[in-house]
Amino acid sequence: MTTATTHLPDARRHDIDALRALAFLFVIVYHVGMYYVADWPWHLKSPHAADWLQWPMRVLNLWRMDLVFLISGVSLGFLSRGQGTWGLLRSRGVRLMLPLAFGMAVIVPYQAYAQGVANGMVAPGFGTFLLRYLSMAEPWPKRAFDGAEFGITWNHLWYLPYLFTYTALVALTLPLWNSAAGQWMRRRFNGLRGWKLLLLPVLPLLAWTMLLASHFPPTHNLVRDFHLHSLYFTMFLYGYWMGVDTGVWQELERLRRVSLALAVAVIATFIALRVGAKGPPSGLLMDALRMLYLWLAVATILGHGHRYLNRPWPWLRWANESVYPWYVLHQTLIIVGVTLLAPLALGPVLEPALLVALTLLGCWLLTDGLVRRSNWLRPLFGLKLRRRAAQPRQPASAEALPPEPGWRSPSPRA
Template sequence: MPSLPAVPISSRRYDIDALRALAFGLVIVYHLAMYYVADWHWHLKSPHAAPWLQTPMRALNLWRMDLVFLISGLAFGLVRRGQTVPGLVRLRSKRLLLPLAFGMAMVVPYQPYAQGVANGLIAPGFGDFLLRYYAGSRWPAGAFDGWEAGVTWNHLWFLAYLWVYTLVLAALLPLAESAAGQRVCRAFTGLRGAALVLLPVLPLALYSVLLWPHFPPTRDLVHDGWLHAVYFTLFVYGYWVGLDTGLWAELVRLRWRTLVLAVVLGALTLGLQGLAQRHGVPAARLPLRVLADGYAWAALVAILGWAHHRLNKPWPWLRWANESVYPWYMLHQTAIIVLMVWLAPARLGPLAEPLVLAIGTVAVCWGLTAVVRRVGWLRPLFGLAAPRAAGHGQRRPE
């Protein structure tokens, strides 16, 4: 997933841009798979749900959003260059809050409608639902995810969280850019070898011990103490990483070792979690949560190293991806759910249905994004820079 919003093109490094696009692509794949994971809550569920999907989805779930927030911190540092703090806050607010408001009003509503109808708690009729939804009606308990608030942001929660972290880090910039703050940054970017693999895990492990038992994930912004601590820390890590050549060289040097470590820790985490659940050992939950922190950080370090090693080149698809990834992120989950509802009566089966659903999601996102990119007034609503003044053939870089 990008980091949202995109980075000024003059500051871009190809591997960061490619990783940004691939990370959000992974989010889309994850949401497609959520329809088919047996025994996991999601807005709708396929009759072809498969238990075997739980293992790869758990392996992915332990670091996928961590990667997104780390890349977002990288983007913050790159956008910061040449911007005043008020200018930075204005820019990021426009690129995050406007798409969030538009997305909640126009893109997301079909999702709670479809979930409520599937749950038997909302009567069919999307027009009637919208009238009630926009009027702030009360809903039956459990009608859809977010029914308590009357409205929901569903998958767009990331934009709200990223905006809050942007404000907090912007407020801390005088400290971060002071002599003391720069010493802390240099200490982080100066980590090498085992220290780079071990030390950044310590705050994450501390959050698991102190916060995780008391703050289960909610994505409601208010009651998400553990996830806020984790995501904001990774956001700051990304800001510190920046374009430091020494640290990136070390990430590349360690890429094989960290890849092997991530595979070993991931297998150990998932295997021990399965054993603990099977034999009913609740005391193992906290140690395994800390082990999962080590796996997540090893995976992130390996991903950054391999991305810099393999992706730092001007890929032909990169310019298109940089402009398309934000609209795709906003549109994909609604596209998935619309197609789910449309395909369900066809009873396509466990092989044809996911294939058609994936192809259809790509086609819908591709087609709608092509329209968004070409219509000037739509672009800011999907997080893209407005076109240049008439008479200029190129758009502003993001």
């Protein structure tokens, strides 16, 4: 049985701002961890790779990108109230696909080069590599680097074409979502309360996993990634429905301790079954535990975020404009940091600490010192052009749009 829901006023959602910034900070830490976790393929691997890292990485991996896509859907929920189909496609196309093209041509190539050299399939000399990479005149050796079969790769930037695809799907079907049937579905979801909110959203995720997981392993190549698409788009749609509602956010806040306790219990059960099994366990029980933990973890984060982060933190305005450039830059800076630090043999404690520090420092220097200051570079990193002349400030309640990429209604988002 659903209850009536109300819509959010045009007040800034500081909790969503903060969660978005923190989610992408976790992405940076996760990608540093990928260099050190044993038996997980990545572009480069450390001689200090550790088996114990697999479990914390897996616990994080089960929900990290699902949370990001849900937050992206929340943004679209706000943004779609002020734009139609073609406005959404035009604005999102520029904000997502221009940084993708720039990143694939300028930011990502060093990752492919470093991996190809480490694999012994690319000759040293980045300039020569870059000319061949950009020209795509001849094929690369098989498995020279991730994406070598396509001649060019987007590596960590895969999130951008996925997000644009999901945005386009919703934008092209806006009449459906705005119809009586579409609004009924939104109300039914946002009207979930108590145990229904913690359990029912799991059912579509579990159904997709049972139907698709064994046939479509993750690829991040967009074309045949049907299992990940089913999960990510479902979470994106949940966020789109939730964005402008107040009741569902208040309920997630009310249930935050229950969802946290259940998430801990579910992941503990999952780990116990995995550790106790002779081989990797599979089947309905393990799929159910994974999907249940995914949703409970996201619900816990959203509930606690709404309770504790929904305030105008001093760092939030800076973080809102920095998060997109940091995302574009961070993985190449990790690879650069690896090539600088690995020859020094600093060990499994000092090296990763310095790698994280160098990555964060590089992101800050390049973003604050260069990207944000240049109107030539800002659109290439998903930022709006800076105004040439200062505009008189309006009262906060009258502001139509926050600084990019903010979260007022309507609110642009990358």
